[in-house]
Amino acid sequence: MSDCGCDKARRDLEEYLRNEVCSTEHADIRQHLENCPACSDEALVARTLTDVVARACRESAPEELRDLVLTQLRAAQATHH
Template identity: 80%
Template sequence: MSDCGCDKARKDLEEYLRNEVCKTEHSDITEHLENCPACRDEALVATTLTAVIARACKETAPEQLRDQVLARLRSEQATHH
């Protein structure tokens, strides 16, 4: 296999991390990341950011805050109907 280069690796990084590239491209990018610290660091940042966002999306608002938001929405809907 040949190294795909930084431009190709960075261009397709998001798709690569989501396993949305073909098997050949996946292998080429994997090989590139193994040999390129800068691209590997960029992949680590993207992976970490994705994990942090996923965790944040699983959190729920405190019940009191949810109640306040829902009460405000109901109030706004009542005044506009």
């Protein structure tokens, strides 16, 4: 196991959360997060934020809002041509 301090854990946190680090680094960062409350809290915030953004990207706008936006875009295009 290599030395994984707060600087490394925080620098590689996003890649770690997306499983984009090698298995050795993943294990080192995971162990650090298990033993460092500050980094663990930061990882929880990052994971929560990523999950919320991902959920929001899957949601679609209500049909009324889409219709309103399209109507306004068409009106703006008509006045600028």
